[in-house]
Amino acid sequence: MKNVDIAIVGGGPAGLCAAITAADLGAKVILVEQDDALGGQLVKQTHMFFGSEKQHAGTRGIDIGTMLVEQVESNPNIEIMLNATAMGYYPDGVLGINQEENFIKIKPLKMILATGASERMIAFPNNDLPGVFGAGAVQTLMNVYGIKPGKRVLMVGAGNIGLIVSYQLLQAGVEVAAIVEGSPNIGGYLVHASKIRRLGVPVLTSHTILEALGDREVTGAVIAKLDEKWNIIKGTEQTVVVDTICLAVGLTPLTELIDQGGGKLAYIRELSGYVPIHNQELESTVSGIYVAGDLAGVEEASSAMVEGKLAGAVAAKALGYKPKAAEQIIEEAHQELFDLRSGPVGAGIRAGISKLQEVRQRC
Amino acid sequence: MNEKKPAIVCRCSDVTLEQIRDLIRKGYTSIDEIKRITRAGMGPCQGKTCGPIIEREIAQITGSKIESLAQHRQRGPIKGIKLGTLAAGGDHKHEE
Numbered sequence: 200m201k202n203v204d205i206a207i208v209g210g211g212p213a214g215l216c217a218a219i220t221a222a223d224l225g226a227k228v229i230l231v232e233q234d235d236a237l238g239g240q241l242v243k244q245t246h247m248f249f250g251s252e253k254q255h256a257g258t259r260g261i262d263i264g265t266m267l268v269e270q271v272e273s274n275p276n277i278e279i280m281l282n283a284t285a286m287g288y289y290p291d292g293v294l295g296i297n298q299e300e301n302f303i304k305i306k307p308l309k310m311i312l313a314t315g316a317s318e319r320m321i322a323f324p325n326n327d328l329p330g331v332f333g334a335g336a337v338q339t340l341m342n343v344y345g346i347k348p349g350k351r352v353l354m355v356g357a358g359n360i361g362l363i364v365s366y367q368l369l370q371a372g373v374e375v376a377a378i379v380e381g382s383p384n385i386g387g388y389l390v391h392a393s394k395i396r397r398l399g400v401p402v403l404t405s406h407t408i409l410e411a412l413g414d415r416e417v418t419g420a421v422i423a424k425l426d427e428k429w430n431i432i433k434g435t436e437q438t439v440v441v442d443t444i445c446l447a448v449g450l451t452p453l454t455e456l457i458d459q460g461g462g463k464l465a466y467i468r469e470l471s472g473y474v475p476i477h478n479q480e481l482e483s484t485v486s487g488i489y490v491a492g493d494l495a496g497v498e499e500a501s502s503a504m505v506e507g508k509l510a511g512a513v514a515a516k517a518l519g520y521k522p523k524a525a526e527q528i529i530e531e532a533h534q535e536l537f538d539l540r541s542g543p544v545g546a547g548i549r550a551g552i553s554k555l556q557e558v559r560q561r562c
Numbered sequence: 563m564n565e566k567k568p569a570i571v572c573r574c575s576d577v578t579l580e581q582i583r584d585l586i587r588k589g590y591t592s593i594d595e596i597k598r599i600t601r602a603g604m605g606p607c608q609g610k611t612c613g614p615i616i617e618r619e620i621a622q623i624t625g626s627k628i629e630s631l632a633q634h635r636q637r638g639p640i641k642g643i644k645l646g647t648l649a650a651g652g653d654h655k656h657e658e
Binding site for chain 2: 284285286287288289295297300301302304317319320321322323324325326327410451453454455456458459464465466468472473
């Protein structure tokens with residue numbers, strides 16, 4: 200059994216920032232990452248970030264990742280566990296970790312869960328044909344391993360991920376036949392959508408995929424128009440010739456560990472599904488377990504980093520490490536989150552967070 | 563469309579949308595029940611793919627909101643683990 204001040208599960212933007220902040224304040228931290236490298240989704244984000252200077256706006260996601268990983272690696276208070284998957288959290292406060300052929304138990308005083316989110320899929324005929332990908336998988340193939348997923352792609356979903364991955368496909372020399380989006384509006388930032396439109400890719404709102412075509416692999420897709428009640432309008436079906444269908448239809452927070460730890464969940468559509476009920480200092484309904492990043496509600500990497508910082512400072516402060524310095528970081532983080540979520544693009548998140556606070560008061 | 567091609571909901575255990583909808587119409591309206599009958603959610607991904615789809619189908623067919631459905635249990639282990647590794651269970655290396 201390993202004892203430690205703070206165990207952090209997930210080495211993405213939230214987990215990395217939580218580790219750096221808590222360790223800088225003096226806490227001993229174990230950072231658990233299931234992949235063979237730290238960085239989470241930052242490693243494939245070749246685009247520049249928005250936000251303010253504090254969240255490294257203007258820097259590419261991958262470079263932010265490299266910088267954070269260097270800070271984590273050089274911090275003597277942080278023990279990094281790679282290829283290590285948290286398998287379960289038990290009622291006696293023990294976290295079970297599978298690292299290669301070992302099962303390791305950790306009993307931390309505090310825990311920060313930054314497990315992120317998984318990609319949503321949709322069910323349509325032939326969706327198991329080779330050539331149907333999640334957008335995250337396409338991004339990993341292209342940007343991490345340098346492999347093109349195909350020659351011509353239909354993108355499903357015009358949120359930020361759908362738009363950004365479409366652009367990156369074009370950059371890699373892959374044709375994007377069209378982007379279909381079920382809702383009448385483009386969900387992602389207009390900046391990203393404009394880039395795509397300038398390159399001549401049609402963004403078909405109120406459209407959906409009906410089925411994938413092909414015998415052994417994708418050779419096309421049938422798409423159709425939707426009415427305002429999301430019913431398919433007969434006669435609008437059309438076939439697009441593509442060898443790849445890329446699904447960017449949203450993410451779902453990974454709540455298994457917090458659920459096993461007894462943390463209560465609430466379904467908040469604006470936060471992308473079931474999320475752990477938590478207070479403004481990111482503490483779940485279980486004392487001493489904090490949540491940060493997409494797990495706390497799917498947002499952007501910039502807010503994930505700030506939430507990581509916030510959770511790291513709150514956990515370290517609760518253990519008595521430099522409470523004054525921690526308090527200052529907490530205040531700064533609150534302000535940064537407020538700024539990131541202000542304006543029209545933050546409206547959904549703000550609504551989700553206020554719903555979550557209502558639920559929290561009731562339970 | 564032309565001939566019927568299955569829409570796969572659970573890729574780990576090859577469960578189709580049609581199977582799921584049939585079960586919901588028969589009155590199996592929780593993820594846990596559907597899991598026990600079809601094995602959807604018991605494969606390597608432990609419901610990460612099929613869970614949200616099944617939730618949506620239950621809500622749509624029963625005419626209820628997702629938030630009012632029963633939450634399903636998310637048991638450990640979260641991912642597949644070798645029995646030997648789990649049994650060695652501790653702080654020492656597993657001997658082959």
